[in-house]
Amino acid sequence: MFPRLAEDTPTFFGVPHALDRKDLEGADVVIIGAPYVAGWGNQYFGVDKAEWLASCKRVRQQSIRYRTGYIQDFNLDVFENMRVVDYGDAAIPERANTEGTVxxxxxxxxxxxxKVNDALDAGAVPIVIGQNSPCGSFAIAKPVSEHTSGKVGMVSLDTHWDSMKYDRFSMDPRVAGSGNWKDVTYRDLKNFDPSKLVEIGERGMLEYKEIVRGFLDAGATFVSSWRLRTELGIQGTVDLLPKAFEGTEAVYAHFDLDVMGGSGPAPGDILGDLAEPIGLTDYEVIRLAHETGKLGANALSFICIPPGSPLMYRVVVYCIMYFIAGLALRKHGRAGR
Structure with missing residues (x-):
């Protein structure tokens, strides 16, 4: 028995369904769905859009298989320590997923x-389950920026830097799209400081050198998946996360799960043309989510959740719960920056 958003869609982990701003009062964490897939037509990078769009529902469905919020790894019951509510899905127009007009x-x-603003106004941490930009990225970064007077840091996991100078679907500078949302973030959100960016997971030959070197020259911390595997390991990478938090008033955590490539529990090819070798593993992504929570991140969002794999949806469930566990440990003085 659990609350439902629809006949086939439970709330995340069966937590209370928040219907309006009043229901967010006293919440520590607010779950929000952002079912949006970019571009024209019925496919995104060779995968049917219906598969991508199902992620908000599928993650919630997989969450309900876990009968408790008790995480053995930390001897911690998340829901005894944190009030979590599900705010449902954002009211994204249905035609947005087949029509790419500005x-x-x-x-x-x-x-x-x-919805993100409502959560932040309530003093809660929004967690957005999305699939594409801007709805799963810039739409979270912008409210965090607007709620923060000082500098904002970012922890970003991705296969791509998403820092082109244009959105290739609309070709309009007002759109923070799949390939350019990070460029728009640092262009338009002035308190986002590139020297407080910790970027993890890009690899190989996908980027123009001017883009990567531009971020490095601005002081960003970059851990390619090659560097993670050869020089740092997961602990060395975790040790660099505080660079996003030092000297900032807020931090946005952005997890683009195409970063897992072929190293997750499901074949990388389910990502279509987005799959790349040397991806991060499920453990590495979940660990980074937990450690980012322990450091006190103010928002978390997901895009490019690999479609069609129940186990990959469970990875997102783990990321969310281990992130909230990190927040709980910090809240009760068992974690620190």
């Missing part, structure tokens, strides 16, 4: 921003 993209972004 007006519908910006309307979809605004729908996610509205």
């Amino acid at each position: 007006d519908i993209i910006l309307a979809s972004q605004a729908a996610v921003e509205a």
Whole structure:
């Protein structure tokens, strides 16, 4: 027995369904769905959009298989320590997932921003389950920026830097799209400081050198998956996360799960053309989510959740719960920056 958002969609872990801003009062964490897939037509990078769009529902469905919020690894019951509510999905127009006009993209972004703003206004940490930019990235970064007077840091896991100078679907500078949302973030959100960016997971030959070197020259901390495997290991990478938190008033954690490539519990090819070798493992991604929570991140979001794999949806469930566990440990003085 659990609350449902629809007949086939439980709330995340069966937590209370928040219907409006009043229901967010006293919440520590707010779960938000952002079912949006970019571009025209019915496929995204060779995978049917219906598969991508199912992620918000599928993650919630997989969460309900766990009968308790007790995490053995930390001897911690998350829900005894943190009040979590599910705020449902943002009101993204259905045609936004097949039509790439600027007006519908910006309307979809605004729908996610509205829910994220409600969560931040309530003093809670929003966790957004999305699939594409801007709805799963810039729509979270912007409210965090607007709620913060000082500098904002970022922990970003990705296969791509998403820092081109244009959105290739709309070709419009107002759109913070799949390939350029990070460029728009640092262009338009002035308190996002690139020297407080910890970027993890990119590898290989996908990027122009001017983009990567530009971030490095600005002081960003970059851990390619090659560097993680050869020089740092997961603990050395964890030890670099505080660089996003030192001297900042807020930190946004962005997890683009194409970073897992072929190293997760499901074949990388389910990502279509987005799959790349030397991906991060499920453990590495979950560990980084937990450690980012322990450090006190103010928002977390997911995009490019690999479609069609129940086990990959469980990875997202673990990331969310281990992240919240990190927040709980910090809240009760068992973690620190």
